[in-house]
Amino acid sequence: xxxxxxxxxxxxxxxxxxxxxxxxxxxxxxxxxxxxxxxxxxxxxxxxxxxxxxxxxxxxxxxxxxxxxxxxxxxxxxxxxxxxxxxxxxxxxxxxxxxxxxxxxxxxxxxxxxxxxxxxxxxxxxxxxxxxxxxxxxxxxxxxxxxxxxxxxxxxxxxxxxxxxxxxxxxxxxxxxxxxxxxxxxxxxxxxxxxxxxxxxxxxxxxxxxxxxxxxxxxxxxxxxxxxxxxxxxxxxxxxxxxxxxxxxxxxxxxxxxxxxxxxxxxxxx
Amino acid sequence: xxxxxxxxxxxxxxxxxxxxxxxxxxxxxxxxxxxxxxxxxxxxxxxxxxxxxxxxxxxxxxxxxxxxxxxxxxxxxxxxxxxxxxxxxxxxxxxxxxxxxxxxxxxxxxxxxxxxxxxxxxxxxxxxxxxxxxxxxxxxxxxxxxxxxxxxxxxxxxxxxxxxxxxxxxxxxxxxxxxxxxxxxxxxxxxxxxxxxxxxxxxxxxxxxxxxxxxxxxxxxxxxxxxxxxxxxxxxxxxxxxxxxxxxxxxxxxxxxxxxxxxxxxxxxxxxxxxxxxxxxxxxxxxxxx
Numbered sequence: 001x002x003x004x005x006x007x008x009x010x011x012x013x014x015x016x017x018x019x020x021x022x023x024x025x026x027x028x029x030x031x032x033x034x035x036x037x038x039x040x041x042x043x044x045x046x047x048x049x050x051x052x053x054x055x056x057x058x059x060x061x062x063x064x065x066x067x068x069x070x071x072x073x074x075x076x077x078x079x080x081x082x083x084x085x086x087x088x089x090x091x092x093x094x095x096x097x098x099x100x101x102x103x104x105x106x107x108x109x110x111x112x113x114x115x116x117x118x119x120x121x122x123x124x125x126x127x128x129x130x131x132x133x134x135x136x137x138x139x140x141x142x143x144x145x146x147x148x149x150x151x152x153x154x155x156x157x158x159x160x161x162x163x164x165x166x167x168x169x170x171x172x173x174x175x176x177x178x179x180x181x182x183x184x185x186x187x188x189x190x191x192x193x194x195x196x197x198x199x200x201x202x203x204x205x206x207x208x209x210x211x212x213x214x215x216x217x218x219x220x221x222x223x224x225x226x227x228x229x230x231x232x233x234x235x236x237x238x239x240x241x242x243x244x245x246x247x248x249x250x251x252x253x254x255x256x257x258x259x260x261x262x263x264x265x266x267x268x269x270x
Numbered sequence: 271x272x273x274x275x276x277x278x279x280x281x282x283x284x285x286x287x288x289x290x291x292x293x294x295x296x297x298x299x300x301x302x303x304x305x306x307x308x309x310x311x312x313x314x315x316x317x318x319x320x321x322x323x324x325x326x327x328x329x330x331x332x333x334x335x336x337x338x339x340x341x342x343x344x345x346x347x348x349x350x351x352x353x354x355x356x357x358x359x360x361x362x363x364x365x366x367x368x369x370x371x372x373x374x375x376x377x378x379x380x381x382x383x384x385x386x387x388x389x390x391x392x393x394x395x396x397x398x399x400x401x402x403x404x405x406x407x408x409x410x411x412x413x414x415x416x417x418x419x420x421x422x423x424x425x426x427x428x429x430x431x432x433x434x435x436x437x438x439x440x441x442x443x444x445x446x447x448x449x450x451x452x453x454x455x456x457x458x459x460x461x462x463x464x465x466x467x468x469x470x471x472x473x474x475x476x477x478x479x480x481x482x483x484x485x486x487x488x489x490x491x492x493x494x495x496x497x498x499x500x501x502x503x504x505x506x507x508x509x510x511x512x513x514x515x516x517x518x519x520x521x522x523x524x525x526x527x528x529x530x531x532x533x534x535x536x537x538x539x540x541x542x543x544x545x546x547x548x549x550x551x552x553x554x555x556x557x558x559x560x
Contacts (some may be wrong), residue, residue, distance in 0.1 A: 032351060068445050070441050070444050089445070092443060100441055101438055105495075106436065106495050107495055108493065111494075118443075118446055119446030125431075127431065151493040
């Protein structure tokens with residue numbers, strides 16, 4: 001696996017100047033006729049951590065799901081490394097919201113991580129010793145090796161999230177979509193996750209993260225995508241994560257920003 | 271000999287429904303199983319009216335079509351904003367009522383007993399045998415259920431990982447390119463098939479008990495999917511033997527006794543399961559408190 005990692009990192013460098021990891025053109029989606037995402041277009045740069053920021057109901061999860069074809073989109077194209085997403089599934093990893101699955105399902109942590117390999121196994125392929133080894137390695141990377149045979153309902157919220165991340169690692173993708181991986185996790189898990197994201201970035205992978213905690217945006221992400229049904233702004237964190245654009249994204253709902261020190265660093269640096 | 275055929279029929283019903291029931295329970299679709307089992311009624315009646323026979327291939331196909339149609343309608347209403355449980359309630363009662371209506375309209379022409387569809391009669395299974403060139407090949411119900419079981423085992427074992435991922439995390443399954451809707455309808459198609467194959471022996475209502483109760487019992491006993499499937503089948507088979515024994519002693523409805531036996535096993539697991547049982551949980555709490 002580590003060999004494969006080195007190779008994929010090398011191939012990423014060879015591809016320099018090639019198609020970007022993700023291009024979205026005019027993506028729109030609606031639930032019951034109410035538009036929740038309107039004409040979103042952007043192109044992400046390879047090897048970046050990208051935070052998707054916006055108020056509740058801004059369509060952040062919807063954008064991911066529509067891009068991945070999990071919900072029908074009204075319009076728009078999604079290109080992954082220059083080709084339609086459907087031809088590039090193996091290059092894309094997805095971490096759904098933790099609440100989206102039933103953690104009482106009769107399975108253990110290792111088994112969940114092995115599910116990350118299913119996309120590589122073909123129609124009839126069965127997970128075997130190789131998949132097991134990869135899954136163990138991925139569990140170890142998130143510090144969960146000791147919990148491999150633990151029933152998943154007996155894990156804490158943070159541990160469950162780490163299992164989900166280990167599963168994403170097992171997918172061995174080049175482009176990752178993560179839907180609120182930091183939601184409701186403990187400090188240790190938050191640290192483990194961000195370390196992992198940095199590692200992925202160093203391997204030349206691109207990670208798009210739906211994120212809620214404005215206080216950590218500048219620390220965590222290279223680029224920021226501000227979303228409120230429509231795309232408000234997308235660019236480097238220092239250019240886009242400004243008080244003005246945030247006010248615009250959140251409307252009047254972000255009064256505390258004035259008092260919050262989180263933007264001060266930005267202002268002084270700027 | 272009749273004991274043998276009755277028990278074999280019961281074991282086959284338990285195996286078919288034990289496997290499928292596991293996935294229904296895990297996907298929180300127990301009531302969909304109920305809906306399908308009732309919705310196949312008009313299919314059975316229409317096929318019976320057309321073919322005049324109880325065990326035609328047409329009946330199987332018509333019933334499956336009705337079952338899938340019910341699933342499709344339920345899904346459609348849900349997608350259009352009707353509450354999930356309300357859409358299940360609307361669809362299956364309406365389809366079932368059409369079946370009842372058809373039976374009452376044509377009851378004179380056809381010998382299709384409403385009770386036989388609803389409650390089945392496993393005791394008569396060995397009377398209806400399949401005779402080819404004068405050779406008695408055994409009860410038709412056993413053949414039908416046997417073929418259904420082979421199909422279920424083949425499909426589930428070939429696509430085990432797809433069914434597992436679709437049950438646990440359909441979003442990831444879809445992102446991996448697994449056709450989630452196809453596997454959904456494949457599962458529902460097999461549930462319809464199992465229901466039709468079983469209705470003659472245990473009836474349209476009690477088959478739901480065989481689909482759900484053993485699987486719900488197995489859920490309380492293990493933390494692994496593969497073991498849950500085996501346990502679900504095991505609990506079902508145990509219910510068949512226990513229920514049949516009780517029915518002989520009490521001289522009561524065999525199918526009724528089988529499902530009651532399953533319910534008793536469920537209550538035992540609910541109380542005494544080492545991992546999920548009430549008693550074990552109480553003991554663990556007491557240990558923590560001490």
